[in-house]
Amino acid sequence: MTLHRLSGFDAALLALESPTQMMHQCSLAELDVSGMSDDYSFDAFRDILRARTNGLPEFRARLADSQLNLDTPVWVEDVEFDIDNHVHRIDVPAPGGRAELSAIASRLAAQPLDRNRPLWDIWVIEGVGETSPQVTGRVAAVVRTHHVFADGVTSGDLWAQLHAAHTDAPPPDHVEGFGHASSGRIAVDGLAQFARRPWFLLTTVLPATVAGALRTVARRARGQTMSRPFGAPRTPFNGDVSVRRSVAYSRLDLDAVKIVKNKYGVKVNDVLLAVISGALRQFLLARGTLPESGLVAMMPVSVYDSSRTSRNQMAAVFSHLHTHIPDPGRRINAIAQDSSAAKDHLNNAIGTTLLQDWAQVAPGVLAAIMWLYRRSGLTKRRPAYNVSLSNVQSTQDKILGAPIISNYPFGPVVDGVGLNITAASLNGNVDIGIVSCPDLLPDLWDLADYLESALKELIDAPQP
Numbered sequence: 001m002t003l004h005r006l007s008g009f010d011a012a013l014l015a016l017e018s019p020t021q022m023m024h025q026c027s028l029a030e031l032d033v034s035g036m037s038d039d040y041s042f043d044a045f046r047d048i049l050r051a052r053t054n055g056l057p058e059f060r061a062r063l064a065d066s067q068l069n070l071d072t073p074v075w076v077e078d079v080e081f082d083i084d085n086h087v088h089r090i091d092v093p094a095p096g097g098r099a100e101l102s103a104i105a106s107r108l109a110a111q112p113l114d115r116n117r118p119l120w121d122i123w124v125i126e127g128v129g130e131t132s133p134q135v136t137g138r139v140a141a142v143v144r145t146h147h148v149f150a151d152g153v154t155s156g157d158l159w160a161q162l163h164a165a166h167t168d169a170p171p172p173d174h175v176e177g178f179g180h181a182s183s184g185r186i187a188v189d190g191l192a193q194f195a196r197r198p199w200f201l202l203t204t205v206l207p208a209t210v211a212g213a214l215r216t217v218a219r220r221a222r223g224q225t226m227s228r229p230f231g232a233p234r235t236p237f238n239g240d241v242s243v244r245r246s247v248a249y250s251r252l253d254l255d256a257v258k259i260v261k262n263k264y265g266v267k268v269n270d271v272l273l274a275v276i277s278g279a280l281r282q283f284l285l286a287r288g289t290l291p292e293s294g295l296v297a298m299m300p301v302s303v304y305d306s307s308r309t310s311r312n313q314m315a316a317v318f319s320h321l322h323t324h325i326p327d328p329g330r331r332i333n334a335i336a337q338d339s340s341a342a343k344d345h346l347n348n349a350i351g352t353t354l355l356q357d358w359a360q361v362a363p364g365v366l367a368a369i370m371w372l373y374r375r376s377g378l379t380k381r382r383p384a385y386n387v388s389l390s391n392v393q394s395t396q397d398k399i400l401g402a403p404i405i406s407n408y409p410f411g412p413v414v415d416g417v418g419l420n421i422t423a424a425s426l427n428g429n430v431d432i433g434i435v436s437c438p439d440l441l442p443d444l445w446d447l448a449d450y451l452e453s454a455l456k457e458l459i460d461a462p463q464p
Helices: 008-015 042-053 098-110 152-163 183-195 197-221 254-264 268-286 328-350 354-361 365-375 444-460
Strands: 024-032 061-064 074-077 087-091 120-126 138-146 246-253 296-302 314-320 387-393 402-410 419-426 429-436
Touching: 008 354, 008 365, 024 098, 024 246, 024 429, 042 087, 042 120, 042 152, 098 120, 098 138, 098 246, 138 152, 152 296, 152 387, 183 197, 197 328, 197 354, 246 254, 246 402, 246 444, 254 268, 254 328, 254 429, 254 444, 268 328, 268 387, 268 444, 314 328, 314 354, 328 444, 354 365, 402 419, 429 444
Parallel strands: 087 120, 296 387, 387 419, 402 429
Antiparallel strands: 024 138, 024 402, 061 074, 120 138, 246 429, 296 314, 419 429
8 A cells, every 4th residue: 555655844844843832723613503403412423523534534544653764754544543532522611701712722722632643633612601502502612633634725624524414414434544554664665755855856946946036036126025034023922932822712794804805905815914914003002012114924825736645735925914004094005915916926936836845855944943943042033924824714614513603713823923813704704713822922812802993993994
């Protein structure tokens, strides 16, 4: 059987993980279990998921490696797979509201996933609203997925398949998994894969890098490049992260977002960037820490190619948030212009696969650079960027027949950038999840509460 190796980029994300830098994604969903075809019970919920994993081998796969392996780890079938290691039930403390749910999500965001097992789990939270699901018809769930499992788009598709069936659907047919691989076979095959790297470097990666650099120099002279890394100003949330995490969240009306979109003639993503920019500006102004120059955001962009086996197919775009501009109308137009230039720079100068190709040649380099970055102290003095921003489209509106009321996504934070904001559109709303390290940013809910006022500011502002 063919070995299912991690791509270089997948392995790079795995190598980035450390005791203080967890690389899993989370989401906090609230479910209306009264909408299920059968009465809700945790045991039934777990048993249906057990049956669904039978048809989805990705959820039964774990990592395997060898000390003599010169290439990336491989996926193998977990022959000891047990759904009880992945689907858990907990009770939320009274009164079961926003503060209590976010505290649970914060603790789970800070706990690493067990690498000896498939890298996902679900924590079903009962007691929402201080009563039983049978009374309120509601439960919450924290879903965790390691980034090496898949990027946000691929992961969302896999979870949608796991959750898609109604409770009365027949069990899926068994689908064969990733098989078994001995340490010797992993090492021998890894040597063969490693030997191909120099040729790939010389014939593909270096020529593409040189060409991208030349195109970037030409575009920079015309002012048509994305914001450069390490040019971001210092903020309170740029520094080394600890083992602790905190989360907060907010919901925006998608119709209100579209009003702003039409008003300024920009894209929905530009509106969300402007809302986050306005909230960060208000937040930093209130604390007297707003930098004179605008903040810089890093935005992962999906660049899916069916010919590639990588579960993470992303490129990075750096874009200016223009938090230094007081006028919200001028600010959103500047953001839209820079965002467009950044994406055009990626697509037509750098190339959407260059980052993945470099990772294929040297998967451990990114982790080594991050280690040096922290040890040098530059994480506190010279941020690579200020905040990670993602915008995803939800691929499902039910989990096992239970309508999703809300679903707040939380991405990882890394040394030097202790703030991640992710937005997901669902059922006419935009659910925004914010995650940080409380040692850098202890008052995260204040930032979440500024998002709605930042949207209103854009609606009420006169047309520039």
